[in-house]
Amino acid sequence: MVRCFSVARVFVLAILTASLLVLPPILPPLPPPPMALLFFPVGIMALLMLLAFSPSDAAPNVVVYAV
Structure with missing residues (x-):
């Protein structure tokens, strides 16, 4: 079994x-920020x-399969 959290990490998260x-x-x-x-x-x-919406200069990632 893989332990994700050690005892120290659980203690820090609890604190x-x-x-x-x-x-x-x-x-x-x-007070509110400026x-x-x-x-x-x-x-x-x-x-x-x-x-996210700007066009990319990278080559298009297109895969074409010839059958």
Whole structure:
């Protein structure tokens, strides 16, 4: 049987999960980020869409079988 997680990794994941459950009610709320930082995800999404729909210079990957 293959072990995906060691005991140390499970312990670290358990600590991270506990911190995600315990810390948000304890810590004070943060102020909203500046407006410029909110446009970074939008810019990344636009760049990914541009790359996805732009034509490629690579040779077409076409396979033709002669029968």
